Amino acid sequence: MERLLLQYEVEQWLYREAEYLDHLDFQSWLALMAQDVVYQMPICMNVADTRSAQDYSRETFIFNDDRNTLQMRVDRLNTDFAWAESPPSRTRRLVTNVRLVEVEPEITVLCNVLIYRSRGADIEADLISGERKDVLRREGDSLKLVRRWFLIDQTTINTRNFAIFV
Amino acid sequence: MHDADAINLATLPPRQLKEFLTNTVRPDDGFIPAYIFSHPVIHQLEMEKIFMTQWLFLAHESELPKVGDFVTRDLGGHSVIISRGQDNQVRIFLNMCRHRGMRLCRDDRGNEGAFHCPYHGFTYSNLGLLTGVPFQRDIYGDGFDKQNFGLIQAKVEIWAGLIFGTWSANPPSVKEFLGPMAWYLDLVVNRAEMEVTGPPQRWVVNASWKLGADNFVHDSYHTMYTHASIAKLGMVPAADYSKQGYQIDCGQGHGLNFGTPTPDFIFPQNLMDEYRSRLTSEQFSALSTMKNMIGTVFPNLSFLISATTFKGSRISNTTLRTWIPKGPGQVEVLAWVLTERNATPEWKEASLQSSMFTFSPSGIFEQDDMENFIDITANSRGALPLRDNIAFAYLAGLGRQPVEQFPWPGTAYDSKFLEHNARSFYRAWLKAVTSGGE
Numbered sequence: 114m115e116r117l118l119l120q121y122e123v124e125q126w127l128y129r130e131a132e133y134l135d136h137l138d139f140q141s142w143l144a145l146m147a148q149d150v151v152y153q154m155p156i157c158m159n160v161a162d163t164r165s166a167q168d169y170s171r172e173t174f175i176f177n178d179d180r181n182t183l184q185m186r187v188d189r190l191n192t193d194f195a196w197a198e199s200p201p202s203r204t205r206r207l208v209t210n211v212r213l214v215e216v217e218p219e220i221t222v223l224c225n226v227l228i229y230r231s232r233g234a235d236i237e238a239d240l241i242s243g244e245r246k247d248v249l250r251r252e253g254d255s256l257k258l259v260r261r262w263f264l265i266d267q268t269t270i271n272t273r274n275f276a277i278f279v
Numbered sequence: 280m281h282d283a284d285a286i287n288l289a290t291l292p293p294r295q296l297k298e299f300l301t302n303t304v305r306p307d308d309g310f311i312p313a314y315i316f317s318h319p320v321i322h323q324l325e326m327e328k329i330f331m332t333q334w335l336f337l338a339h340e341s342e343l344p345k346v347g348d349f350v351t352r353d354l355g356g357h358s359v360i361i362s363r364g365q366d367n368q369v370r371i372f373l374n375m376c377r378h379r380g381m382r383l384c385r386d387d388r389g390n391e392g393a394f395h396c397p398y399h400g401f402t403y404s405n406l407g408l409l410t411g412v413p414f415q416r417d418i419y420g421d422g423f424d425k426q427n428f429g430l431i432q433a434k435v436e437i438w439a440g441l442i443f444g445t446w447s448a449n450p451p452s453v454k455e456f457l458g459p460m461a462w463y464l465d466l467v468v469n470r471a472e473m474e475v476t477g478p479p480q481r482w483v484v485n486a487s488w489k490l491g492a493d494n495f496v497h498d499s500y501h502t503m504y505t506h507a508s509i510a511k512l513g514m515v516p517a518a519d520y521s522k523q524g525y526q527i528d529c530g531q532g533h534g535l536n537f538g539t540p541t542p543d544f545i546f547p548q549n550l551m552d553e554y555r556s557r558l559t560s561e562q563f564s565a566l567s568t569m570k571n572m573i574g575t576v577f578p579n580l581s582f583l584i585s586a587t588t589f590k591g592s593r594i595s596n597t598t599l600r601t602w603i604p605k606g607p608g609q610v611e612v613l614a615w616v617l618t619e620r621n622a623t624p625e626w627k628e629a630s631l632q633s634s635m636f637t638f639s640p641s642g643i644f645e646q647d648d649m650e651n652f653i654d655i656t657a658n659s660r661g662a663l664p665l666r667d668n669i670a671f672a673y674l675a676g677l678g679r680q681p682v683e684q685f686p687w688p689g690t691a692y693d694s695k696f697l698e699h700n701a702r703s704f705y706r707a708w709l710k711a712v713t714s715g716g717e
């Protein structure tokens with residue numbers, strides 16, 4: 114029962130986070146981050162001898178951020194010179210297949226994410242698909258993101274940039 | 280009076296196409312027409328006249344440290360395997376089986392003694408020799424000489440750890456090809472023992488490869504406005520931070536902007552002895568006064584040494600990138616981060632992190648650059664640019680005299696906010712695409 118409640122709480126947290134990002138409410142989004150958050154997205158590769166899992170780089174990242182750099186990205190988006198998101202993309206984050214992996218001492222959760230991104234008047238939208246592995250920590254009566262690991266399902270990125278968050 | 284029709288490049292005979300190019304691409308007058316950034320005929324011509332003939336950067340030697348290591352890349356629109364063979368030699372193989380043309384290797388990288396074709400199982404050693412044909416005797420009898428069916432190879436040359444390849448049958452040496460650029464490229468990839476920090480980032484965008492190469496070869500002017508957000512964040516002191524220094528033309532379309540002076544030494548301080556021992560004293564003094572450096576080796580290898588204030592301290596990062604044409608107005612970017620092998624782990628980590636935060640698909644410089652390249656490419660399409668010969672102004676610094684008695688190689692101009700190197704880049708481009716024939 115407790116597990117079920119936790120599952121529900123975590124799912125709601127993930128949905129709320131997606132909503133903040135889709136609605137460009139970056140201040141509320143930042144407030145979900147723990148002070149010591151590690152936010153990473155490695156690049157993936159085609160390698161034959163990895164039968165069991167997708168191969169990714171341990172060195173090359175698209176995002177390798179902490180609280181400080183996430184704040185800088187948000188501050189930048191708030192300047193009048195953030196051309197890559199001006200006007201902003203329309204994004205829709207679909208967060209599904211939510212699986213609790215660990216619940217103590219911190220919560221580790223896997224989920225599948227599909228981000229639809231439409232830019233300008235372009236009729237060809239970008240689809241960014243991947244698996245997230247998040248670690249959440251209870252701080253007071255809310256959950257904070259301590260670690261995000263986004264494994265993208267692409268070796269060659271087809272979106273013009275990652276001026277958006279994953 | 281009625282409007283003139285847009286010219287149809289696809290039906291022009293070669294000689295008239297050449298004429299048209301020479302009449303519309305006018306680097307000497309500072310005019311570069313829009314159509315060259317997306318026209319299919321231009322793309323085809325570039326693939327044939329530039330990307331099939333020039334030395335192209337493919338990989339860094341540190342990506343292939345061990346015998347048997349390989350990576351797959353693009354050389355002139357063809358998939359190639361860059362392999363360190365059993366004999367420790369680096370070779371470039373066309374990634375195509377000689378039997379029916381199947382793609383031999385579908386991995387981005389790995390380590391193999393031999394490559395096995397998925398179709399009928401031909402086997403090639405990592406020296407490029409055909410070593411195994413299943414049931415050879417049953418099927419071919421004695422009439423099949425394996426020696427005649429080794430993998431097709433491109434020419435390869437390694438210069439200061441940079442692996443270059445070309446499909447040209449008679450290329451000049453890479454050193455000759457680089458000319459005065461070699462001296463500066465030394466500062467980028469040879470100032471110390473350098474290594475890649477990992478596999479390259481790869482992404483594809485709908486932009487012309489030339490716009491990236493053009494930006495890196497000359498354009499510091501854009502930093503003031505495109506990258507205004509960076510100054511707002513305090514990562515650089517002021518928006519016009521990138522003005523001071525030299526624009527240096529190294530000939531053959533190669534060029535760079537050398538930012539100087541610098542308030543501090545931007546490389547790891549503890550490696551002074553290594554820098555001194557590997558560089559000439561002139562090169563070392565250049566390194567000491569460098570604030571940043573950005574350039575392009577014609578056609579599509581760009582480099583950047585950038586120093587920013589990141590998490591409270593000044594840190595530099597060194598990156599290489601290639602702009603690989605994928606189609607008319609489409610480019611694949613490969614970007615590598617290099618660090619000094621003997622730098623401290625902390626320095627390497629900080630340099631890598633600052634690089635990814637600034638120049639990568641998520642990089643806060645990169646994203647805004649790409650935005651420009653994409654929209655320019657979109658604007659260059661369609662009938663109007665051709666019909667009305669819409670050209671862009673590459674006029675800055677036209678007629679300006681170079682710095683006299685400049686102590687370093689190349690022809691230098693005082694200030695980085697110039698368009699001189701772009702004119703030289705398009706001069707080299709025009710020469711290449713109008714070469715040969717009749």
Ligand code: FES
Pocket residue numbers: 376377378379380381396397398399400401
């Ligand atoms: S195509 Fe490679 S073995 Fe037949």
Ligand SMILES: [Fe+2]
Pocket residue numbers: 501502505506644648
């Ligand atoms: Fe830029």
